[in-house]
Amino acid sequence: MSEQILRIEHVDRIYTDDETEVEALSDVSLTVKKGELVSIIGASGCGKTTLLRMIAGLDRPQKGKLYLHDREITKPDPKRGYVFQQGGLFPWLTVEQNIGAGLKARHVWNENKDRIPEYISMTGLNGFEKAFPHQISGGMAQRVAIARALINDPEILLLDEPMGALDSFTRAALQDKIVEIRLQTGTTMVLVTHDVDEAIYLSDRIVVMTPRPGRVSEIIEVPMSYPRQRNSGDFGKIRKKLLEKFHLASEQKLPEYMI
Amino acid sequence: MEKGSTSKKLILAIALSIGGFLIALLGNMLVPQIADVSFDEYIVGIFMLTGKDAYDILLIALIIVYLITGIRGLRRAERRKKYVFAAPFRFACGIALFLWDLLGTKLQILQQPFFPGPAGIMTAFVQEGPFIWQNTLYSLRLYLFGFLIGTAVGVFTGTLIGWFSKADYWVSPVLKVAGVIPSVAWMPFALTIFPTAFSGAVFLIVISVWFQVTTLTASGVKSTPRTLLEAARTLGANNRWLVFHIALPNALPNIFTGIMTANAFAFTILVMAEMMGQPGGLGYYINASKVWSAYYKVFAAIIVMAILFSLITKLQGCIEKRVLRWQKGVLK
Numbered sequence: 001m002s003e004q005i006l007r008i009e010h011v012d013r014i015y016t017d018d019e020t021e022v023e024a025l026s027d028v029s030l031t032v033k034k035g036e037l038v039s040i041i042g043a044s045g046c047g048k049t050t051l052l053r054m055i056a057g058l059d060r061p062q063k064g065k066l067y068l069h070d071r072e073i074t075k076p077d078p079k080r081g082y083v084f085q086q087g088g089l090f091p092w093l094t095v096e097q098n099i100g101a102g103l104k105a106r107h108v109w110n111e112n113k114d115r116i117p118e119y120i121s122m123t124g125l126n127g128f129e130k131a132f133p134h135q136i137s138g139g140m141a142q143r144v145a146i147a148r149a150l151i152n153d154p155e156i157l158l159l160d161e162p163m164g165a166l167d168s169f170t171r172a173a174l175q176d177k178i179v180e181i182r183l184q185t186g187t188t189m190v191l192v193t194h195d196v197d198e199a200i201y202l203s204d205r206i207v208v209m210t211p212r213p214g215r216v217s218e219i220i221e222v223p224m225s226y227p228r229q230r231n232s233g234d235f236g237k238i239r240k241k242l243l244e245k246f247h248l249a250s251e252q253k254l255p256e257y258m259i
Numbered sequence: 260m261e262k263g264s265t266s267k268k269l270i271l272a273i274a275l276s277i278g279g280f281l282i283a284l285l286g287n288m289l290v291p292q293i294a295d296v297s298f299d300e301y302i303v304g305i306f307m308l309t310g311k312d313a314y315d316i317l318l319i320a321l322i323i324v325y326l327i328t329g330i331r332g333l334r335r336a337e338r339r340k341k342y343v344f345a346a347p348f349r350f351a352c353g354i355a356l357f358l359w360d361l362l363g364t365k366l367q368i369l370q371q372p373f374f375p376g377p378a379g380i381m382t383a384f385v386q387e388g389p390f391i392w393q394n395t396l397y398s399l400r401l402y403l404f405g406f407l408i409g410t411a412v413g414v415f416t417g418t419l420i421g422w423f424s425k426a427d428y429w430v431s432p433v434l435k436v437a438g439v440i441p442s443v444a445w446m447p448f449a450l451t452i453f454p455t456a457f458s459g460a461v462f463l464i465v466i467s468v469w470f471q472v473t474t475l476t477a478s479g480v481k482s483t484p485r486t487l488l489e490a491a492r493t494l495g496a497n498n499r500w501l502v503f504h505i506a507l508p509n510a511l512p513n514i515f516t517g518i519m520t521a522n523a524f525a526f527t528i529l530v531m532a533e534m535m536g537q538p539g540g541l542g543y544y545i546n547a548s549k550v551w552s553a554y555y556k557v558f559a560a561i562i563v564m565a566i567l568f569s570l571i572t573k574l575q576g577c578i579e580k581r582v583l584r585w586q587k588g589v590l591k
Contacts (some may be wrong), residue, residue, distance in 0.1 A: 056493055076495075078494055091509040101494055101504075106495040114523070132584075
């Protein structure tokens, strides 16, 4: 059995909005193993992004704790790379400067700057080194964001719906890129998505969450090897299972209409 | 066919560009002078020149410059386009000079000495060119001191206000009230409290620039998208890095807007301060010339100001374009 890298223990998160309290997360526990790719899937408002932000250290739980390698997560750290849904690139820096931003911020630029070309070619950005973010496409921007996180050698890469704002062709291409990067680097990843096929296509395990309050309802294993065929029988079976769970999970919030 | 028509166009443009100035030149040389305006000779380098001669030289220089740039335009299409575009305007400039010369110098129509002709104004440069240059440098130095200090202090306080909510709470109200006071109102204090007239004037320019730059820097820093700050934090940035590498670059477009507005204030204060009590500068020169009814010198100073201030604005525009080339729409 491989080593546990991330441990989430009984996490609660309540947002207070004027007088109403919204329970974004309620008693969420989860572990992620080294090298694993875990997807968190659920309807909007189920707290999946909140959970990811907590792993990143951008948000704190009211109750419960999160650990990376037995060290409690209290603030952001380059060991936990984060890719935003969109708009995370620094518009005044070129592609290669964006990728090198973490090296500069951590003051390790001189000893690491030679690695930038490696990450440029890993993410297929050759020829766009000197381009500014507004000159490249959405898919490329996300690849820059991934390269920018990976150059810090993160122990875990957190992806917050990185393909959410992309068209379907670009999305498929980026999904393949993520698989490729994963096979190449072995980086542990946690992916937040609302796309069932994307979750099956990419992950080892899929965490289904229910909204209001956000809870883990089910964890589904995907015992398939890469490359996965979206039209294969196994894929279809998991999709069917997932959709059923997902369907049930979504309906739990409206019991009064189910009589 | 195509080629023939473009070169024809260019030849017409050259004719227009130099034609106006040629008319002005002929006008100056050939039209007899009725007005009671006399031109004294002054020593310029190794020559003895009158203002009228200097005006001739200026027109000839313009004709040569536009002839050369026109011929150079044959090679490059983009240059040619620009040249052809500006040609009618250059023609109009030449004609305007010609008319002005007629009205101001040749015929006794514009009232003298209040509205001298171009030759009259050139007299100022021939007569005391080095002195005008000296005053120009004085103005430039005053501007640079005031502007640079004002911008630096403005960016600093703006960043403080934009980043720290405590600073915002305590400083912003003061800034809002103190900032709307036209800085000329401080002139009596500035000219008495400060040890030298120069430092007093610098102070006035500093406060007018400071307010503009502070307000805009603060709003630029405040408007930094949260995603960018969070992204930087996940990359290992500390607070210091966030300020210098995220908030400030994000505020740069705002800062430039602030600088551009501040410039207008700075120029005004500059000239006013010089008129009120400086030992030099273009404003001082205007004031000193007015006392002797030397209106041609006043006009000469105004022309120098126009050139100086446009050059400063132009230079700032170039710097802005270069620094903000990452902005959408700026780059092709």
